Amino acid sequence: MTTADMTSSARGGSSAELWRGVTSCAPVLxxxxxxxxxxxxxxxxxxxxxxxxxxxxxxxFAGGSEFAAIQxxxxxxxxxxxxxxxxxxxxxxxxxxAALAPFLRELPRRKVFPALFLMCDESWALGLADAxxxxxxxxxxxxxxxxxxxxxxxxxxxxxVFTTTGALLGPLLGDVQA
Amino acid sequence: xxxxxxxxxxxxxxxxxxLTRIGGYVVLRxxxxxxxxxxVMEAAPGCVLISVIAPSFVSRHPGDLLALAVTxxxxxxxxxxxxxxxGIAATGLLRHILPL
Numbered sequence: 001m002t003t004a005d006m007t008s009s010a011r012g013g014s015s016a017e018l019w020r021g022v023t024s025c026a027p028v029l030x031x032x033x034x035x036x037x038x039x040x041x042x043x044x045x046x047x048x049x050x051x052x053x054x055x056x057x058x059x060x061f062a063g064g065s066e067f068a069a070i071q072x073x074x075x076x077x078x079x080x081x082x083x084x085x086x087x088x089x090x091x092x093x094x095x096x097x098a099a100l101a102p103f104l105r106e107l108p109r110r111k112v113f114p115a116l117f118l119m120c121d122e123s124w125a126l127g128l129a130d131a132x133x134x135x136x137x138x139x140x141x142x143x144x145x146x147x148x149x150x151x152x153x154x155x156x157x158x159x160x161v162f163t164t165t166g167a168l169l170g171p172l173l174g175d176v177q178a
Numbered sequence: 179x180x181x182x183x184x185x186x187x188x189x190x191x192x193x194x195x196x197l198t199r200i201g202g203y204v205v206l207r208x209x210x211x212x213x214x215x216x217x218v219m220e221a222a223p224g225c226v227l228i229s230v231i232a233p234s235f236v237s238r239h240p241g242d243l244l245a246l247a248v249t250x251x252x253x254x255x256x257x258x259x260x261x262x263x264x265g266i267a268a269t270g271l272l273r274h275i276l277p278l
Contacts, residue, residue: 030259048184052179055185055188059191061195069187075181076181082187086191086195087194090199091198092198094201097198099219099220101203101207116200125223
């Protein structure tokens with residue numbers, strides 16, 4: 001991606017920026033799919049239903065904490081233990097959000113709060129790297145919300161769809177280990 | 179289909195996760211950082227990414243370690259998509275050839 005590309009796509013309107021985010025996330029999506037399938041299959045083994053799996057991966061949307069939660073899952077689950085582990089595993093988000101904060105100053109809160117719901121390792125890394133490149137290139141605003149959303153939504157859809165697929169296929173595959 | 183205790187656990191997980199996502203932004207939104215704090219924030223992304231991926235490097239499986247070496251080599255020469263494909267293929271192949 002050259003500076004000229006970035007400037008032209010910035011002028012190219014909102015859908016071009018969204019698409020730039022989706023395509024730059026594509027290589028990462030390939031790497032995510034196997035993990036999503038394994039998580040879904042493990043969750044099914046632990047007795048989570050095909051509805052509960054997308055509920056967890058769609059509302060929580062943080063893979064590391066979901067793997068940890070599934071390892072600890074019992075029926076009924078130890079709620080406090082699982083919630084505490086979830087916080088510990090995801091506490092890195094605090095630092096990630098802090099690193100992103102200077103680039104979000106120009107945006108209204110009503111856009112930032114929903115956008116942060118979709119902040120995962122991948123969308124954060126892509127969005128921040130893109131913002132730094134655009135800043136160096138003198139493009140304003142440095143942070144492209146649409147580019148970030150393109151990458152983040154691609155991750156979100158992939159994660160929810162393939163964890164659900166894993167939960168559906170898991171019982172057919174037998175014992176799954178990461 | 180949905181167990182009430184499972185639902186409660188999932189909703190609470192989602193709640194604390196969202197708090198971690200907005201926490202850094204809420205605290206730093208209207209702050210002007212000192213040069214020292216700015217330097218820390220600029221170094222943070224690399225540290226976070228390494229801590230996310232490093233646990234996967236700890237493996238007793240020789241196939242995994244060889245695949246890691248192949249992937250690092252690929253990452254220094256190729257763009258991201260071919261690197262990911264090389265990594266996945268190398269891991270699958272080497273795990274198959276070299277049983278633990």
